[in-house]
Amino acid sequence: MFAVLISFAGTRLVACAGPAWPSDEERVFLDAYRDHVTVNATEDQFARADKLYTESLQVLSExxxxxxxxxxxxxxSIAALDGLEVDDTSPTGIVGAALDDSLHELDPHSAYMTDDMFRRLQESTEGSFAGVGIVISLDDDKRIRIVSPIDDTPAARAGLQPDDRITHIDGYEMNGEPISEAVRRMRGRIGDPVTLTILRTKDSFDVTVKRARIEVPSVTAGTIDNDIGYIRVSRFDATTLEQTQDYLSQLKDKIASPRGMIVDLRRNPGGLLDSAADIADQFLNKGLIVATEGRGERKLRRYEADRSDFFDGVPMVILLDRGSASGAELMAAALRENGRGVIIGERSFGKGSMQRIMPLTSGGGLKITTGYYTTPENHIVQGHGVTPDIEVHRNDVEEFEREVDLAHALPSRRRDPRQSLASIEAQTCERDIKIDRFGAQAGRENLDVENEDDETPAEAFRDSVLECAVGYFSNGPLANYRDQVEPLLRAGL
Incomplete structure (x- = not known):
């Protein structure tokens, strides 16, 4: 549920130090917010809130x-005060809410975090958290938008979809509310129900979901038609590398002569930068994976490949869609630009910025954008996304916002000039394929979707994009492009 906080790459904890004295400009805000505190507050509480604001401005400026x-x-910050609708009207509550609103004016991913939000962030990056299992963000109208449900969670099983809007939570209207408030209302005791009012296109309906401890594997794997390896990475957290290595080892044992390898990054919202680079490194034995740069294009860090190369020499397809963001984009670009795989699917989301978590001595902390990540060829996906080598069009997909459409999105820079080499309709790829999953998903057919009515049989669901990828390795429509794409890939074009 709090996965909006794992949808950024480059997470680092950085302690703040040194006194923060208010400037004349900051003093104007410190005087103004006092009129909005409606509880009896002590001088110590006002002093802590004052320090919270001035320290935050110091961190931002640096x-x-x-x-x-x-x-x-x-x-x-002053303009935000009149529009605040918060339950916590203490000095820290008012200043924190105004800070959060002002940070969102800088870019969609910067935010103020309370101590409780820090705790939930730690849970999410450790691979488990309490909630319903959705990635959320704010749209231009400050409505709660579902970026994607997380695989195999109550939200996914309830049929929630990308681009759904959550208009009410247990009857409370969410329009204009911050993400933190949506998170707070969706959290609760495990097993207790929460009712979400969903706006999908023009239809509005209620969905009741039971809260659960979300311990979601970030990796699933299997074999397709006995000789194609398949691995899906749904996010990048502290456990993803270990899971990936385990599944790749199992795949090597199960497939004696692999015909191809499919790495599925669709609907992957990102996560920890180190984790994304580590997963890319499993398929690369040399070359730059990703670099980061800060203010004024100052180079910050480089990640070089130095691990073993799983499935060396085996043709690879990387699947992307419009929900693939941040770490998923940098991983796909790294594999392609190092000549390792061809990208099939849709242009990705286009989030190329990285955030750091800055704990504050006054309590809580900041999640702020500190730089961009750059691909091996020095491109930046911010605002552009990653263009697939072979674009697959689906008839059942509705367009929704990408990074560049978000309010206050950072500008696009240094676009990769690549264009798709081919474009194909998904339905032309339909073919019967056999998927044998193992591990946490063993026994569940990935092409079956359960209906809400248990008395009716499950409807068959065709993953035509995956079927296109399988056809790339054999006699499908995309096989016609294989002989053209693979030489270009190897040449780094």
Whole structure:
């Protein structure tokens, strides 16, 4: 549920140090917010809230990816005060809410985090958290938008879909509410139900979901038609590398002569930068995976391949779609630009910025954008996304916002000039394939979707994009392009 906080790459904890004294501009806000505190507060509480604001401005001025216009930021904070609708009207509650609103004015991914939010972030990056299992964000109208349900969670089983809007939670209207409030209302005791009112296109309906401990494997795997390896990475957290290595070892044992390898990154919202680079490294034995740069294009860090190369020499397909973001995009670009695999699917989401978590001595902390990640060929996917080598069009997909469509999105930079080499309709790829899953998903057919009515049989669901990928390795429509694409891939074009 709190996966919006794992949908960024480059997570690092950085302690803040040094005194923070208010400037004249900051003092204007510190005077203004006191009129909005409606509880009896002590001088110590006001002093802590004052420090929270001034320390936050100091951190932003030193580490944000762009130069901060302090007077404008302060005026945005003051303007936010009149529109605040928060339950916590203590000094820290008011200042934190105004900070959060002002940070969203900088870019969609920067935010203020309370101590409780820090705890939930730690849970999410460790691979488990309590909730219903959805990735959420705010759209331009400040409505809660579902980016994607997480595989095999109550939200996914309830049929929630990407681009659904959550208009109410247990009857409480969410329009204009911050993500933190949506998270708070969807959390609760395991087993207790929560009712979400969903707006899908023009239809509105209620979905009741039972809260659960979300311990979701970030990796699943299997074999297709006995000789094609398949591995799906749904996010990048602290456990993803170990899971990936285990599944890749199992795949090597199960397939004596692999015909191909499919790495499925569809609907992967990202996660930890180190984890994404480590997974890419499993398929590369040399070359740059990703680099990062900060303010003024200052180079920050490089990740070089140095691990074993699973399935060396075996043709590879990487699947992307419009829900693939951040770490999923950098991994796909790294594999392609190192000549390791061809990308099939849709242009990805286009989130190429990285965030750091900055704990504050005054309590809580900041999640702020500190830089961009760059691909091996020095491209930046921010605002552009990753263009597939072979684009697959699905008739059942509705367009939804990408990074560049979000309010206050950071500008696009250094676009990869590649264009798709081919375009195909998904239905032309339909073919019967056999998937044998193992591990956590063993016994579940990935092509079957259960209906909400248990008394009716499950409807067959065709993953035509996956079927296209399988056809690339054999006699499907995309096989016609294989002889053209593979030489270009090996040449790094």
């Amino acid at each position: 580490t944000y990816v762009e130069n901060i216009d302090t007077p404008v930021f302060v005026q945005n």
